[in-house]
Amino acid sequence: MIYSNLLIFLTAIFLLSIDTIPDAPRVSWLEFFIVLVAGFGCYGFLARRLFSRSKAYTSSGYFLTEKRLSILALIFFGAVLFVGDVKYYFSLFSMGDRLPVLVNIAGLGLFFVFLAIMWLAARKNYGVVFGREYSETTFLGANFKSNLPIVLPWIILSLIYDLLALVPFSGMRSITESGWGDMLFFGLFLIFIMLFFPPLVRRLWGCKKLSEGPLKDHLVSFCARQKFRADIYIWPLFEGRMLTAGVMGLVPGLRYILLTPAIIETMNIYELEAVMAHEIGHVKKKHLLLYVLIIVGFSAMAGLLAEPVLYFFLSLNWVYQLMASDAMAPETIIALVGGLPLLLMLLVYFRYIFGYFIRNFERQADAYVFKVLGSSSSLVSAFEKIAGTSGQSKSKPNWHHFGIGERIEYLQRCERERRWIGQQDRKVAISLIAYVLVLASVIGLVRQIPTEQMVRDYEGKYIELVLMQKGQDVEDKALWFRLVGDLMLNKKMEQRALVAYEKALEIAPGSPELLNNLAWLLLTSEDPTLRDPLRALNLSRTAATVNPKSHILDTLATAFWANGLIEEAIDAEREALRSDPAQAAYYRE
Known part of the structure; x- marks a missing residue:
């Protein structure tokens, strides 16, 4: 669940x-x-x-x-x-x-x-x-x-x-x-x-410490013999009627074993020891830490793949045709073609890769009972009770656990030949090594992808397509490049906006609106490497000379300020205010 x-x-x-x-x-x-x-x-x-x-x-x-x-x-x-x-x-x-x-x-x-x-x-x-x-x-x-x-x-x-x-x-x-x-x-x-997360989860789930008494003394003593320390809590999952247990917390002082009331009431003391041995096995085999690392692995991979995946799909002709058709907003198309592949990757990763490791970690934890108790009979008995009490089919697997029947069969196989325990440990070790190598290879390969070239190809292809399908009778191609730059800037894709503005500037070096927009990007970019206050000042001065509109004067004032010319900035802002009194509140800010 x-x-x-x-x-x-x-x-x-x-x-x-x-x-x-x-x-x-x-x-x-x-x-x-x-x-x-x-x-x-x-x-x-x-x-x-x-x-x-x-x-x-x-x-x-x-x-x-x-x-x-x-x-x-x-x-x-x-x-x-x-x-x-x-x-x-x-x-x-x-x-x-x-x-x-x-x-x-x-x-x-x-x-x-x-x-x-x-x-x-x-x-x-x-x-x-x-x-x-x-x-x-x-x-x-x-x-x-x-x-x-x-x-x-x-x-x-x-x-x-x-x-x-x-x-x-x-x-x-x-x-x-x-x-x-x-x-x-x-x-x-x-x-x-x-x-700090385990104590918070424990409180949110309404868990309470196992009451003092013979049972707690026995379980604490059992943990001590395994050189394992954790607080034992009652887990009221679904009114405590679920036959399950769990462990959370990497730090011994903030580690908890959770037992539902149903599992305490249903199991005898030997079966409870087997359940405890299973949970201890998760900690001893470092499964809790490995869960975190596998999730981090996906985050790293998805972060690096986001741009290449986006620009790969944006290189497909049908995507450009869809963007040029006005059937859907370009922002929505970009979000979908960039996001849906990553969403599919997330589902596949957690369903199959993460699920694979969870199932095999559970099998390792099952086998740990042999090290603790020397036999799996008590854990097999516990599984039989879980299947019988819950009415759950033994043959029914799920994506994160082997079926109860499969778990029992594996334990019985280990009971006959202990070599299966070592084989499972080797399987998990080899799988983890393979996972790390594949992840490192993917990251290395992704870093070799010429993303910047893909970006330039995308921009050029998109602009070409728009001009061909929508702008056959438009002579002012610089306007199209500027509009693409505006779109990229609104999408916080500042490097792409700069490329589009530069292309427009090659065609129309005297356009005041283009000069103004490029200057604003060079002044306010969130990427410090793109900022160029001196060039922005020259661009905005030219724009203001050609067309001294209020918003252009505002950009000029910002450029003066960025270059330390405070008096000139104030004068330019006053001029913008006089030019457009309706925006007085904005310019006074």
Whole structure:
């Protein structure tokens, strides 16, 4: 369940990340509201209908329905996100674009609304299946708290990053914008998560310490004999009726073993020892750390592949034809062709690569029982009870665990021939080495891709296509290059904007609007390497001489200021104010 929810939320976050904020909304406030209401209404109807089926009142049916509706929630969320210009209207929460993370947090809140609709539809079923009735508010709160730990690291990381960008210290900005600064920041964040996240999750999940008594004394003594230290907590997952256990925390003082009441009540002391041995095996085999590293591996790969993938698809003719057809906004097309391949890569990576390692880590942890207890009989007995009590088919596998039947068969095979234990350890070791080598090779190959050349080819091809299909009768080609530069600048693709402006400048070196836009880019670029205040001053002076409009004079004032000519900057700004009194408030800022 937790792994499936992780994949669901990763997809939701990814959809948020590939959506863009347009300069102007494609739908009105009223249309935006209609899209939201229609999305909520249709999804709510489907949720109530699916949970009204009789099989949704059984344990397996409940979880299957919840899984299907979670996937439907992603589909509805994506549709509302892109059709309703959600991020444009949510950008009002960004405090003047100073904290863009608030837009994504609001977008994630929208996804939680879809989930809340599902949870409300599931409330009565939950009461029947798990034997406890909740009020609507309490049930929503419980589900929210159980899922919050999945997204909390992303929220904290994004928020801290935006807050650091507001620090009025140029050294801090240069650190956060550098490659090594990103790595340092991410490393410190991972340390923070490893230290403080487990206690937070424990509280959100409502876990309580195992009561003092013979059982706790026995389990603590058992851990001590394995030279293992962790606090033992009761995990009230689904009213404690789930037969499961878990371990979290890399640091011994902040490490917890979680046992549900059902597993304590169902298992005898020897079977509980086997369950504990399995969880200890995860820690001894470094699985918790390896989970983190495998997730980081995907982040590194996706970050490096983002631009090459985007410009590969933008090199395809049908993409240009779609952009030139006006059937869809260019920003949306760029977001889709750049984001959907990465979304597919994310799903494949976590479903198959991450899933492969999870399944084999679980098998390693199962085999660790031989080192602790010398035999797997107690763990096999525990698995038999789990299958019998839950009604779960032994042959039913899932993407993150082998089926119970497969796990029992493997343990029995190891019981007959212990060489299978070493073979599994070697399999995991070889898989990890192969993973690291493949990841390093992919990263190395990606760094060899001529991305800058791909960018130039894309810009030239796109402009050529637009001119051929839309501008056959337009003589002022410099205007087209300038408009492409404006588009790139609005998309924060500043290097690309500079290339387009330079091409336009070769054709029309005296265009005041072009000179002004290029000067503004050279003054305000977020990339310090692109800034050139002196050249910007020369460009804006020429533009103001040819056409002294208020916005051009404003750029000239900014150029004077950037070059330390304060009096000239004030004079130019006053002239802009006199030229356009309606913008007085803006120019006084």
